[in-house]
Amino acid sequence: MPAQANANVVALQLExxxxxVPLLYERDxxxxxxxxxxxxxxxxxxRNMRLPLQVNPGGKAGSYNxxxxxxxxxxxxxxxxxxxxxxxxxxxxxxxxxxxxxxxGRERAVENAAKxxxxxxxxxxxxxxxxxxxxxxxGVLGTISSFASTTWTMATPPGAALVYVGQTVxxxxxTLTTNRGTANVVAADPISSTQTITVDANPxxxxxxxxxxxxxxxxxxxxxxxxxxxxxxxxxxxxxLNLNRATYPVQLATPRVNAGNAAxxxxxxxxxxxxxxxxxxxxxxxxxxxxxxxxxxxxxxNLGITVSQIIKEGGGSSGNDxxxxxxxxxxxxxxxxxxxxxxxxxxxxxxxxxxWGRAVLKDIDFYEVNGNTVFPIYGASGGLAASYIxxxxxxxxxxxDSPRSGAFIDSLARPSGY
Amino acid sequence: xxxxPRNRGGASNRAPTPASRILVVRESHETPESxxxxxxxxxxxxxxxxxxxxxxxxxxRLAWIGGKFEDRDEQGNLLRERFELRLEPKxxxxxxxxxxxxxxxxxxxxxxxxxxxxxxxAGGQNVPALGPYPSRGEYEHCFTLETPGGNFLQxxxxxxxxxxRAIERSRSFPGAAKRRALYEHLGREERAYxxxxxxxxxxxxxxxxxxxxxxxx
Numbered sequence: 001m002p003a004q005a006n007a008n009v010v011a012l013q014l015e016x017x018x019x020x021v022p023l024l025y026e027r028d029x030x031x032x033x034x035x036x037x038x039x040x041x042x043x044x045x046x047r048n049m050r051l052p053l054q055v056n057p058g059g060k061a062g063s064y065n066x067x068x069x070x071x072x073x074x075x076x077x078x079x080x081x082x083x084x085x086x087x088x089x090x091x092x093x094x095x096x097x098x099x100x101x102x103x104x105g106r107e108r109a110v111e112n113a114a115k116x117x118x119x120x121x122x123x124x125x126x127x128x129x130x131x132x133x134x135x136x137x138x139g140v141l142g143t144i145s146s147f148a149s150t151t152w153t154m155a156t157p158p159g160a161a162l163v164y165v166g167q168t169v170x171x172x173x174x175t176l177t178t179n180r181g182t183a184n185v186v187a188a189d190p191i192s193s194t195q196t197i198t199v200d201a202n203p204x205x206x207x208x209x210x211x212x213x214x215x216x217x218x219x220x221x222x223x224x225x226x227x228x229x230x231x232x233x234x235x236x237x238x239x240x241l242n243l244n245r246a247t248y249p250v251q252l253a254t255p256r257v258n259a260g261n262a263a264x265x266x267x268x269x270x271x272x273x274x275x276x277x278x279x280x281x282x283x284x285x286x287x288x289x290x291x292x293x294x295x296x297x298x299x300x301x302n303l304g305i306t307v308s309q310i311i312k313e314g315g316g317s318s319g320n321d322x323x324x325x326x327x328x329x330x331x332x333x334x335x336x337x338x339x340x341x342x343x344x345x346x347x348x349x350x351x352x353x354x355x356w357g358r359a360v361l362k363d364i365d366f367y368e369v370n371g372n373t374v375f376p377i378y379g380a381s382g383g384l385a386a387s388y389i390x391x392x393x394x395x396x397x398x399x400x401d402s403p404r405s406g407a408f409i410d411s412l413a414r415p416s417g418y
Numbered sequence: 419x420x421x422x423p424r425n426r427g428g429a430s431n432r433a434p435t436p437a438s439r440i441l442v443v444r445e446s447h448e449t450p451e452s453x454x455x456x457x458x459x460x461x462x463x464x465x466x467x468x469x470x471x472x473x474x475x476x477x478x479r480l481a482w483i484g485g486k487f488e489d490r491d492e493q494g495n496l497l498r499e500r501f502e503l504r505l506e507p508k509x510x511x512x513x514x515x516x517x518x519x520x521x522x523x524x525x526x527x528x529x530x531x532x533x534x535x536x537x538x539x540a541g542g543q544n545v546p547a548l549g550p551y552p553s554r555g556e557y558e559h560c561f562t563l564e565t566p567g568g569n570f571l572q573x574x575x576x577x578x579x580x581x582x583r584a585i586e587r588s589r590s591f592p593g594a595a596k597r598r599a600l601y602e603h604l605g606r607e608e609r610a611y612x613x614x615x616x617x618x619x620x621x622x623x624x625x626x627x628x629x630x631x632x633x634x635x
Contacts, residue, residue, distance in 0.1 A: 019622070115620070282506045297600060305521065307560075341601075
């Protein structure tokens, strides 16, 4: 009988927590997981999922002459089909042999190490996918406005908000045609006004204006998760879920308010909300949420018409007395606010998440080969390396069957101090 | 088929028979005088002698909305398109009390800026999407009164006072403190997730691997 290896013990611990992985993943606290899975369409094969859309109404209305007049011909409703195909995402976690040595190989200690890595890894994976949800569907996590040695100053938005330390990123030219190579992020500062990233080494040919995309993409014009800026977009050219935007310039365009680099005002908010109401019916707003970066939540607080977080947390002299009154959510002209550190710092999106969904090909789980979920690492020599690796993987894509049900304000100024 | 709408009393607003043609389409309420006074005392008066805070019932609070309207039936089918200026409920929650705060006209920029920002071309016409410039300022939404579960909550003078005072206290905090509080709040959410996740995983692999405790005599 072969001796028990540490990988076996780690695998055993992973199996113990396996049924908890979906719970850790589907936690309803970030935008990605707020998007409901809609029962009738959530499970898809590797072929495209088809979303039939009613793009134009049918029927011919008008008056007629009842004294023998011609009533004319009719017409029918026009439909078209949007399509989505899932993208595979993975998150790799390595545990080094040092864990075993540091814990003397005791099973309980290995269990704790495995649990810790599962919890941390899942948090990071969800965070990564949530960052992709902020993008325009091409995997672009930022634009390098300038660089000095291996420190890159990132253009805001999104600045350095969409990367994390330790992440491998790829650099493309600004037209997303030439892949210049990869780099590993060793420091990122998404909070201060400098918005810099430091990497281990610059790819060859690095140029100001280049963009960074996540690892795993390849070729020109890569396709990644269809995020907010893909669906909430008022462009009239390009494609949207395989439909030509030029064919349906009104139906596929999300109402936009251009703030012109000025600070957020109540007028901006009312304009955006009213655009949705005018398009969908005056009282069809019950499901909207106002999604924004912390910066814009702060800008809204600066208008002095809301109860700030300080009071809500009980920081005021009698803040606790008020807690029972609060639903826990601030609102923007009556629309609940959801803020995120990942959201575009110059934008407010009004989302009707009842129109959003996920086409899921593979639910989140450990990556498995013949029942194995933990794999040894091999060194450059071909011998074993002192590490083990396991993966989370999932395959899905995000869709929105009614781009006109939302609205967005963009080109907002950031409040001072950011 | 969509069920007939119901009023707050629970009675169905079914299609009226010839004998009874009363149809409740909107419920209006005036703000109780005691609430109005409480809010005025808590928040003071503006330069026009009007209270800084007021409470309004959703259906009663109307605002100008201009542009191209697409009127639809209950199934969402387009019935007609019209270019006009309408007075419509300002807030989506029409069956709730709302607390509003007065903002001075300068909040909205100059009349020229207002025109540039809010006028829209629709059907060959230049339509003021938010109506005329608010030369006397405007009351903006602060707070919708409802229970933590999102249900109706009756407006009382004490509640109104509390909210007005909380907003006033919020206004006195410096921007840096507000910013720090927002990030701290997000940090607390992160830590709460961590605690929850570890607890969840501990449940999956409990202490002593579910072996029963054995009493040693």
